[in-house]
Amino acid sequence: xxxxxxxxxxxxxxxxxxxxxxxxxxxxxxxxxxxxxxxxxxxxxxxxxxxxxxxxxxxxxxxxxxxxxxxxxxxxxxxxxxxxxxxxxxxxxxxxxxxxxxxxxxxxxxxxxxxxxxxxxxxxxxxxxxxxxxxxxxxxxxxxxxxxxxxxxxxxxxxxxxxxxxxxxxxxxxxxxxxxxxxxxxxxxxxxxxxxxxxxxxxxxxxxxxxxxxxxxxxxxxxxxxxxxxxxxxxxxxxxxxxxxxxxxxxxxxxxxxxxxxxxxxxxxxxxxxxxxxxxxxxxxxxxxxxxxxxxxxxxxxxxxxxxxxxxxxxxxxxxxxxxxxxxxxxxxxxxxxxxxxxxxxxxxxxxxxxxxxxxxxxxxxxxxxxxxxxxxxxxxxxxxxxxxxxxxxxxxxxxxxxxxxxxxxxxxxxxxxxxxxx
Numbered sequence: 001x002x003x004x005x006x007x008x009x010x011x012x013x014x015x016x017x018x019x020x021x022x023x024x025x026x027x028x029x030x031x032x033x034x035x036x037x038x039x040x041x042x043x044x045x046x047x048x049x050x051x052x053x054x055x056x057x058x059x060x061x062x063x064x065x066x067x068x069x070x071x072x073x074x075x076x077x078x079x080x081x082x083x084x085x086x087x088x089x090x091x092x093x094x095x096x097x098x099x100x101x102x103x104x105x106x107x108x109x110x111x112x113x114x115x116x117x118x119x120x121x122x123x124x125x126x127x128x129x130x131x132x133x134x135x136x137x138x139x140x141x142x143x144x145x146x147x148x149x150x151x152x153x154x155x156x157x158x159x160x161x162x163x164x165x166x167x168x169x170x171x172x173x174x175x176x177x178x179x180x181x182x183x184x185x186x187x188x189x190x191x192x193x194x195x196x197x198x199x200x201x202x203x204x205x206x207x208x209x210x211x212x213x214x215x216x217x218x219x220x221x222x223x224x225x226x227x228x229x230x231x232x233x234x235x236x237x238x239x240x241x242x243x244x245x246x247x248x249x250x251x252x253x254x255x256x257x258x259x260x261x262x263x264x265x266x267x268x269x270x271x272x273x274x275x276x277x278x279x280x281x282x283x284x285x286x287x288x289x290x291x292x293x294x295x296x297x298x299x300x301x302x303x304x305x306x307x308x309x310x311x312x313x314x315x316x317x318x319x320x321x322x323x324x325x326x327x328x329x330x331x332x333x334x335x336x337x338x339x340x341x342x343x344x345x346x347x348x349x350x351x352x353x354x355x356x357x358x359x360x361x362x363x364x365x366x367x368x369x370x371x372x373x374x375x376x377x378x379x380x381x382x383x384x385x386x387x388x389x390x391x392x393x394x395x396x397x398x399x400x401x402x403x404x405x406x407x408x409x410x411x412x413x414x415x416x417x418x419x420x421x422x423x
Contacts, residue, residue: 011113011121018335023124023321025331027106029152030126030315037145039104039128044085046108050075057084057303058273064112066121078110082314083274083297086129091304094131101131119289120318127294127314134298134309136245139278140252142311146282146292147261153320154329158284160261160292161221163268164246165275167230170238171213175206185214190269194218217267224250227264242266245278274300280313286326291319336363339382342393343369349397349415356419369394379403 008014015023031041050067053059059081066078079085086103094101106126113119128145130138143160150158168189172182181204188196194215201211213233220230227246234240246264253259270279270293279295294313301308324330338357342350350366357364365387369378375392382390383405392401393415400418402411 011119013120019321021333021335022324022330023317025333026153026321026324027124027126027317029154029331030149030317031104031106033149033152034104034126034128034145037102037128037141037148039102042086042089042103042105044079044082044089044105044107047076047078048085048088050077052084052088053077053080057300058275059084060111060271066110066112079107080109080111081272082107082109082125082127083129083272083312084300086312087297087301087310088304090129090131090308091301091306095306098132100133102128103131104128123319124317125314126317127312129310129312131301131310132308133311134296136248137252138309138311139245139249139296140256142294142313143249143253143262143280144256144258146280146294146313146315147258149315150282150284150292150320154324154331155284155320155327156329157327158261158282158291159263160280160282161268162246162249162262162264162278162280163266164242164278165269165295166245166277167239167242167266168217168269170236170240170242171210171234173238174234174236175204175210177204177206186269186273189214189217189267190271192218192267220264220266221268222263224264227266230266242277249278270295272297278311284323284327286323287319289316289319291316291323334361334363336365337386337388338362339365339367339378339387339390340393341367341369341375341378341390342397343395346393346395346397350393353391353393353400353415353418379405 050065053065055062065080068076070076082105086105090101090103104127106124108122108124110122113121128142130142143162146160168186172185177185181200184200185197188194188200198215201214216233220227224247227243230243231240250259250262253262268279268281272295274297275295276298277296280292281290282292283290292313292315294311296309296311298309301310340350340354347368354364354366367378369375369392379390388405390403390405392403394401398415400413400415402413403409
């Protein structure tokens with residue numbers, strides 16, 4: 001039983017040491033970028049009422065939620081998706097607020113994936129939401145932030161893929177398909193199962209022209225010029241507006257000087273049904289899934305009593321770290337490479353030495369030396385821990401034995417050389 005308890009449940013993991021420091025550094029750089037864009041930090045609870053993420057909201061399915069009950073027998077869930085939680089929070093605290101809100105977060109989400117998918121069930125996400133602006137400039141700002149955040153993390157080779165759910169919804173509206181068939185078609189296209197799409201449409205009464213457009217969706221990806229070709233495929237106003245919106249966003253991204261990072265895919269859909277316009281995902285090497293997902297959700301806040309357009313994104317930090325590690329990219333972190341080892345008799349000068357280093361932004365470990373183990377054992381432990389230096393303060397503390405752990409060299413240095421005018 002004790003052996004079983006030291007293991008984590010399936011879908012969650014421990015991280016520590018260098019990996020943990022790197023994660024904290026990446027998160028710090030991303031949040032710094034979001035703050036530079038003028039976004040304010042927000043936190044929401046780890047669990048919410050089940051209805052916040054119900055089917056009507058268009059979030060994850062019920063079977064993918066971790067559900068439990070409180071004392072009043074209300075059904076609660078560990079938060080599977082940040083967007084409805086932000087929408088609920090904004091509707092509560094800013095119900096009459098008409099001014100623009102820029103919010104950002106660093107949170108954990110929980111999704112009860114099936115085991116064979118190999119995905120984490122607990123993930124760290126950091127992202128941003130803009131509430132109150134329905135313009136193409138707001139869409140473009142989100143995408144520009146995604147690009148700048150990924151660059152700040154150290155990532156160099158990545159692509160942000162843009163889609164527009166209104167293109168698909170315009171075609172579906174025109175086709176007259178019933179709701180159940182629409183849901184099946186959405187899922188098949190979202191999963192890129194285009195053989196399934198063809199089989200499903202063969203069983204319907206839609207025209208051959210409409211069927212041909214749906215079957216061409218997987219080919220409608222690439223540059224903005226490729227997307228413009230879709231104009232000739234339909235006269236549906238809703239679908240044409242979607243193309244026009246993508247063209248506007250592309251033009252603004254050229255103004256940002258970031259258009260080389262983006263591509264387009266009219267066959268892109270999302271498992272989140274609350275999206276109402278532009279959607280996007282970012283991909284890179286070293287991970288088999290997207291590292292960023294986002295889009296516009298102009299009608300979600302209405303379900304919580306506030307009418308306001310909104311757009312946002314979430315960076316899946318765990319996948320980003322996997323990609324960075326795969327590509328051999330790491331951000332510089334302030335690592336500890338020195339131990340101050342001291343005898344009890346030299347505690348006071350040793351404390352002064354440790355404070356001196358820390359006041360100059362150096363990280364040091366502070367370790368009292370016991371009779372056992374021996375000095376050699378401490379040096380060995382320091383080497384195994386990845387430390388480079390051991391400063392041994394013995395006797396009266398007037399001198400320091402400075403050991404280079406890697407070479408074994410030892411120098412006798414007066415304490416005054418370290419403390420200088422502090423002496």
